[in-house]
Amino acid sequence: MTPPSDDTFYGSDFGALQSFDPDIAGVLLSELDRIRSGLQLIASENLSSPAVLTALGSTLSNKYAEGYPGRRYYGGCSEVDKAEQIAIDRCKALFDADHANVQPHSGASANQAVYGAFMQPGETILAMSLPHGGHLTHGTKVSFSGKWFNAVHYGVDNETEDIDYDQVAELAREHRPKVILAGGSAIPRLIDFEFFRNLADEVGAIFWVDAAHFIGLVAGKAIPSPVPWADVVSFTTHKVLRGPRSGAIVCKEEHAAKIDKAVFPMMQGGPQMHTIAAKAVNFKECATPEYAAYAKQVIANAQQLAATLGENGIRPTTGGTDTHLSLHDLQGVGVTGKDAEARADAAGIVLNKNAIPFDPQKPNIASGIRVGTPSVTTQGMGTEEMKTIGELIATAVTKGDADPDHAVSKEVRAQVTDLVTRFPAYPR
Ligand SMILES: *Cc1c(COP(=O)(O)O)cnc(C)c1O
Numbered sequence: 001m002t003p004p005s006d007d008t009f010y011g012s013d014f015g016a017l018q019s020f021d022p023d024i025a026g027v028l029l030s031e032l033d034r035i036r037s038g039l040q041l042i043a044s045e046n047l048s049s050p051a052v053l054t055a056l057g058s059t060l061s062n063k064y065a066e067g068y069p070g071r072r073y074y075g076g077c078s079e080v081d082k083a084e085q086i087a088i089d090r091c092k093a094l095f096d097a098d099h100a101n102v103q104p105h106s107g108a109s110a111n112q113a114v115y116g117a118f119m120q121p122g123e124t125i126l127a128m129s130l131p132h133g134g135h136l137t138h139g140t141k142v143s144f145s146g147k148w149f150n151a152v153h154y155g156v157d158n159e160t161e162d163i164d165y166d167q168v169a170e171l172a173r174e175h176r177p178k179v180i181l182a183g184g185s186a187i188p189r190l191i192d193f194e195f196f197r198n199l200a201d202e203v204g205a206i207f208w209v210d211a212a213h214f215i216g217l218v219a220g221k222a223i224p225s226p227v228p229w230a231d232v233v234s235f236t237t238h239k240v241l242r243g244p245r246s247g248a249i250v251c252k253e254e255h256a257a258k259i260d261k262a263v264f265p266m267m268q269g270g271p272q273m274h275t276i277a278a279k280a281v282n283f284k285e286c287a288t289p290e291y292a293a294y295a296k297q298v299i300a301n302a303q304q305l306a307a308t309l310g311e312n313g314i315r316p317t318t319g320g321t322d323t324h325l326s327l328h329d330l331q332g333v334g335v336t337g338k339d340a341e342a343r344a345d346a347a348g349i350v351l352n353k354n355a356i357p358f359d360p361q362k363p364n365i366a367s368g369i370r371v372g373t374p375s376v377t378t379q380g381m382g383t384e385e386m387k388t389i390g391e392l393i394a395t396a397v398t399k400g401d402a403d404p405d406h407a408v409s410k411e412v413r414a415q416v417t418d419l420v421t422r423f424p425a426y427p428r
Contacts, residue, residue: 041376063077101248102248108137116266123177133327188327211226223299227250302373371393
């Protein structure tokens with residue numbers, strides 16, 4: 001490949017932005033500072049590579065390309081066609097899938113398209129309930145999914161706190177849903193895809209997996225894949241996967257035309273070609289041995305973090321995790337999720353409050369926190385650092401304060417600074 005000449009202009013020019021719009025340039029810089037100065041433990045976030053960010057900030061953003069490669073409604077698509085075809089081919093290879101659609105703008109858009117492909121308004125979907133770990137788009141009343149479709153929800157078992165498979169089977173036999181959906185935003189354990197496949201076959205349903213959270217672990221071959229079992233798998237590309245903020249869908253060949261028509265023209269207009277190029281870059285990254293090692297380390301780190309928090313009285317639901325995230329019950333230490341989030345934040349640790357199964361608190365207070373290891377693992381931290389982080393969270397949550405000037409906030413923040421100095425995000 002010929003290296004770019006000095007005058008090559010591909011899109012981004014921070015100097016030009018800075019001189020024209022110091023307000024927004026300032027936000028880009030202070031956000032980078034924020035990322036670098038704290039610990040990012042939001043389970044749905046990650047730090048994508050400079051290569052991915054470069055594709056995002058490119059002139060491909062300018063191009064209208066409604067349609068699919070070779071079948072566009074606009075002229076001038078020769079170059080963006082190449083980007084989308086590369087993204088499709090890499091996505092299919094990465095997940096060993098019959099078909100891939102890389103145009104969904106986000107996880108929610110991908111999900112909209114799956115509903116559009118398989119369901120008519122008023123038909124029934126069986127999915128995990130939001131308070132037990134599902135997602136807004138899985139039939140909650142505030143979402144299109146609950147307004148336009150009849151959602152029946154399963155939850156977790158009171159004892160194990162893992163999916164109540166007996167309840168799933170009972171509800172499927174009773175309601176005969178058009179679609180059965182597995183996946184969610186706060187499920188620390190592996191999902192039994194074979195069980196869902198057999199049940200879907202028994203009741204004549206489509207089996208859909210929303211793998212938004214864990215698809216990166218599948219890409220890194222660190223956990224079993226839903227792709228052989230499911231009719232359709234939707235996912236985001238910006239969580240563990242570490243690509244641009246976006247979505248994608250893979251499915252069996254028999255559903256390919258339906259899915260493509262549901263993404264465009266049913267739900268979306270022109271695809272974001274710069275984001276599709278960034279997805280292609282990310283899929284290439286995910287096929288490397290380095291990424292596979294990363295995915296395994298994300299899980300080892302999550303298991304260590306869950307264990308250390310547990311040793312400090314902050315109990316992991318289900319007793320631990322098989323994935324990149326754990327959910328913790330704060331009732332033992334007498335702190336609400338809301339307070340825990342604020343205290344951790346004051347100490348430089350970013351995490352989120354989260355409802356735990358059978359939570360007695362309202363969702364905006366919550367009795368739990370959710371922590372995830374994708375970002376800190378990208379920064380190169382390992383299980384030793386997770387022990388430290390677990391202790392720091394426990395100190396901030398149980399002894400700290402929402403005031404950043406409180407002595408405990410300051411003391412924990414000093415140790416956070418030490419960690420992020422040794423394991424920087426976007427090293428200079
Ligand atoms: C994050 C998530 C989504 C939504 O993705 P967005 O990109 O935020 O629209 C959908 N489903 C699940 C299970 C998720 O975790």
